[in-house]
Amino acid sequence: EVILEAAKSIAAATSALVKAASAAQRELI
């Protein structure tokens, strides 16, 4: 289903964003 594929893409992109944002915080801690 296309909608599932679209949701997977969002999840992957959000994961990458959150990882990038977390990296800076992790360094500080």
Added chain:
Amino acid sequence: MPVFHTKTIESILEPVAQQVSRLVILHEDAEDGSAMPDLEKPVQAVSRAVMNLIKVGKETINCSDDPILKQDLPSALYRVEGASRLLEEASAMLKQDPYSGPARRKLIEGSRGILQGTSSLLLCFDESEVRKIIRECKKVLDYLAVAEVIESMEDLVQFLKDLSPSLSRVSREVGAREKELTHQVHRDILVRCLDQVKTLAPILICSMKIYIHILSEGGKGAAEAAENRDYLTSRMTGEILEIIRVLQLTTYDEDEWE
């Protein structure tokens, strides 16, 4: 943490849900002390994915014949769209000030919004799929309701022609759905009910044949035969109704968690 009731939804959302939770914890522990990296590129990637979802979602709404999906899906799409906007704002603010506290809060709110909106959207879509299975179950219920008026072999043949394809679809679709569920208790109930339906179906047909045969032989014992047929019909109806009930459940059994 959200609880996902199907393996598909769980596989899509569980990893990102964990990461968002981790980000919230890191953010709280860091107390806004570190500079954030440039998030423009990853935010743009989310925006592109969101735009694609909006496009695909609108196409799904236009093509669907499910009025509930048409009604529910837009709000999930707006939610994801709004969250994406928050991420874009956060990224722009962080470019100006990598230490900005409000930007970090927007980032977290946006990430959570994407997660919640995507979760709502997948849930809407999943509920629509469940309604398709339930429609098929209701066809079987409708056929079972006419079992009591079948009084000739010709009618019985037609009854079987109508019932069999629907029953096969229910068996196939409920079987596949059962494998999709993450909740073991719900899975067990569906397996048990489906087994019962499969066992009862040939016995019901046999009881209908006996009733028709008794009628053609003068009708002695017809009342008992009809009673037996009706009992089997009601048993099958009960199992299908239970399947419909469990298909609609999305919450977790507290006892199982304990």
